[in-house]
Amino acid sequence: MTKVLTTRFDLKGEACDIDVYIKTGGYAALEKAFREMTPEAVIEEVKKSALRGRGGAGFPTGMKWSFVPKESKRPKYVVCNADESEPGTGKDRDLMRWDPHMLIEGMLITAYALNARDSYIYIRGEYWYIKEILERAIAQAYERGYLGKNVLGSGREFNLYVHPGAGAYICGEETALLESLEGKRGHPRLKPPFPAVVGLYGGPTVVNNVETLAAVPWIISNGGDAYRALGTEKSGGTKLFTVSGHIVRPGNYEVPMGYPMSKLIYEDCGGIRNGKKLKAVIPGGSSVPIITAEEVEKCGLDYESVAAVGSMLGSGGVIVMDETVDIFETTRNLTHFYHHESCGWCTPCREGTRWLQKVFERMHRYEGRPGDVELLHELADKILGKSFCPLGDAAAMPVQSAIDKFREDFDRRIKHDLVQIKMHAAD
Amino acid sequence: MYSEANENKIDELLTHYPVKRSAVLPVLYIAQEEHGYVTDEDVKYIARRLDMRVNEVEEVVTFYTMYSRKPVGKYKLQVCRTISCQILGAEAITEHLCRKLGTGLGETTSDGKFTVMEVECLGYCDLAPVLQVNFDYHEQVDTARVDKIVDELV
Numbered sequence: 001m002t003k004v005l006t007t008r009f010d011l012k013g014e015a016c017d018i019d020v021y022i023k024t025g026g027y028a029a030l031e032k033a034f035r036e037m038t039p040e041a042v043i044e045e046v047k048k049s050a051l052r053g054r055g056g057a058g059f060p061t062g063m064k065w066s067f068v069p070k071e072s073k074r075p076k077y078v079v080c081n082a083d084e085s086e087p088g089t090g091k092d093r094d095l096m097r098w099d100p101h102m103l104i105e106g107m108l109i110t111a112y113a114l115n116a117r118d119s120y121i122y123i124r125g126e127y128w129y130i131k132e133i134l135e136r137a138i139a140q141a142y143e144r145g146y147l148g149k150n151v152l153g154s155g156r157e158f159n160l161y162v163h164p165g166a167g168a169y170i171c172g173e174e175t176a177l178l179e180s181l182e183g184k185r186g187h188p189r190l191k192p193p194f195p196a197v198v199g200l201y202g203g204p205t206v207v208n209n210v211e212t213l214a215a216v217p218w219i220i221s222n223g224g225d226a227y228r229a230l231g232t233e234k235s236g237g238t239k240l241f242t243v244s245g246h247i248v249r250p251g252n253y254e255v256p257m258g259y260p261m262s263k264l265i266y267e268d269c270g271g272i273r274n275g276k277k278l279k280a281v282i283p284g285g286s287s288v289p290i291i292t293a294e295e296v297e298k299c300g301l302d303y304e305s306v307a308a309v310g311s312m313l314g315s316g317g318v319i320v321m322d323e324t325v326d327i328f329e330t331t332r333n334l335t336h337f338y339h340h341e342s343c344g345w346c347t348p349c350r351e352g353t354r355w356l357q358k359v360f361e362r363m364h365r366y367e368g369r370p371g372d373v374e375l376l377h378e379l380a381d382k383i384l385g386k387s388f389c390p391l392g393d394a395a396a397m398p399v400q401s402a403i404d405k406f407r408e409d410f411d412r413r414i415k416h417d418l419v420q421i422k423m424h425a426a427d
Numbered sequence: 428m429y430s431e432a433n434e435n436k437i438d439e440l441l442t443h444y445p446v447k448r449s450a451v452l453p454v455l456y457i458a459q460e461e462h463g464y465v466t467d468e469d470v471k472y473i474a475r476r477l478d479m480r481v482n483e484v485e486e487v488v489t490f491y492t493m494y495s496r497k498p499v500g501k502y503k504l505q506v507c508r509t510i511s512c513q514i515l516g517a518e519a520i521t522e523h524l525c526r527k528l529g530t531g532l533g534e535t536t537s538d539g540k541f542t543v544m545e546v547e548c549l550g551y552c553d554l555a556p557v558l559q560v561n562f563d564y565h566e567q568v569d570t571a572r573v574d575k576i577v578d579e580l581v
């Protein structure tokens with residue numbers, strides 16, 4: 001299997017050194033782009049690759065870049081989203097700690113294509129040691145003339161800075177991220193205008209995920225068609241999946257788009273721990289609908305195939321749960337998460353997640369009232385599609401899908417008074 | 428207000444952005460590094476240094492969970508509580524830590540050394556369950572490992 005993203009993972013950090021990176025083919029794509037390609041040609045190549053955003057939404061990357069106006073009075077920016085806070089996801093972490101220069105190179109090619117001088121990596125504050133790895137790598141890139149004034153004799157200046165977040169899931173949402181980078185609370189902005197037109201400090205801004213940007217050097221070196229051919233027609237290339245939970249070999253796995261999910265789980269990851277059976281999988285980070293063991297069997301790992309079983313590829317965080325797991329408890333856990341992380345800006349999400357949590361807590365104590373399962377479903381419905389940003393949907397979808405597919409785990413939490421139990425008995 | 432090295436660091440940070448205010452998150456980490464938490468003095472000083480109003484700095488501090496406006500333990504023992512860690516026993520780790528140190532969740536031991544906290548997903552889900560002590564990650568922990576980590580800090 002061709003590797004795009006993880007070729008240097010086995011070096012366990014040696015590639016943080018720029019000499020090792022260059023010796024293993026690094027910065028060749030940058031040289032090629034700067035010396036042989038126009039910015040338009042770079043965007044064309046990325047369009048051809050069918051690369052889609054790896055941060056969760058899956059938006060076609062080349063198309064996003066082409067929304068950036070060529071001429072702009074305000075400076076343009078490239079911002080890397082390294083907030084990685086979607087539960088179940090730890091892939092950007094390894095990309096940055098094992099191969100920081102590949103991200104830097106991808107960002108430089110992007111900045112060249114969009115004619116941006118300054119770029120930022122917004123990294124979650126908890127990844128402080130990775131921030132330091134990136135800063136050391138950036139300092140080396142300045143020393144070698146890949147950053148700074150007159151990069152590779154192009155007459156152009158490129159700067160790159162690392163900016164730490166400080167513990168707020170919502171800052172992974174791109175417009176909240178930009179607010180945060182401007183030194184404010186992380187409340188999302190109204191869209192449109194999209195960041196590609198009005199973004200950081202009012203300038204056109206491309207926000208891309210770490211994994212998205214890290215794929216760019218390979219695409220430039222090998223061509224967009226070659227990248228696309230690695231995956232499926234609509235989902236080009238490879239993808240990094242974080243597999244966590246009850247699995248023999250958890251970790252980050254790079255596989256071609258369209259790879260069978262069951263093969264990833266049972267072969268690459270060695271199957272379920274302790275000889276237990278699989279119960280359920282959350283395939284794309286905690287925000288996407290849960291799927292059953294049977295659905296796993298027929299699911300391929302690409303945007304279209306995961307959608308066909310009613311879920312989403314999301315960030316690629318595959319959370320594996322064995323038969324001992326109570327889906328009510330995992331869903332309660334996630335509701336706590338979304339309630340905690342709701343930024344409080346809009347009522348449906350702020351109040352809706354609070355109500356959801358309230359009902360979950362009483363059911364947790366086995367004090368659920370008859371009708372509470374339906375109530376959870378309705379409360380989720382009142383958030384779905386009615387909140388200001390997608391965090392609301394992310395809170396609602398897991399609840400509804402868990403009830404729809406694992407209803408018995410919820411019903412167990414309802415306390416029936418004696419009259420009702422008698423009535424049931426009489427049925 | 429801060430050490431010379433940190434004041435220089437702030438000057439350097441200000442060169443990263445077209446507006447001073449953008450430096451508020453990194454500068455707040457410097458405040459915490461020096462004082463353990465963000466003090467009233469820090470808020471006022473940072474406001475002045477970054478051309479912000481005091482309440483603007485205050486708003487930011489309270490929005491982000493990694494800052495504290497109250498003293499916390501020298502070592503923050505942060506156990507991830509979210510799903511991947513949950514299903515691999517995070518709750519037992521938290522309970523064990525609280526029992527071992529004789530403290531409640533979010534409370535600090537009387538010697539001011541430890542604060543046990545539950546935090547949300549730390550991005551180490553494949554290495555669950557995880558404990559982060561200040562900025563240091565400890566992966567795939569169990570109660571024995573946690574004991575060792577804490578005993579070395581006592």
Ligand SMILES: Cc1cc2nc3c(=O)[nH]c(=O)nc-3n(C[C@H](O)[C@H](O)[C@H](O)COP(=O)(O)O)c2cc1C
Pocket residue numbers: 052053054055056057058059061081082083084085086169170171172173174175207208209210212213389390391394
């Ligand atoms: C609540 C919420 C949290 C998000 N968190 C992240 C994140 O941690 N990392 C990320 O890359 N994208 C995250 N996103 C998606 C971003 O808004 C955005 O779509 C992405 O950074 C675009 O980059 P891409 O096209 O390369 O994926 C989040 C979105 C929402 C609504």
Ligand code: SF4
Pocket residue numbers: 170188341342343344345346347349350387388389390391392
């Ligand atoms: S949906 Fe939630 S996170 Fe998004 S703006 Fe509304 S309150 Fe904030």
Ligand code: FES
Pocket residue numbers: 087088089507508509510511512513547548549550551552555557
């Ligand atoms: S769920 Fe614990 S690190 Fe992600």
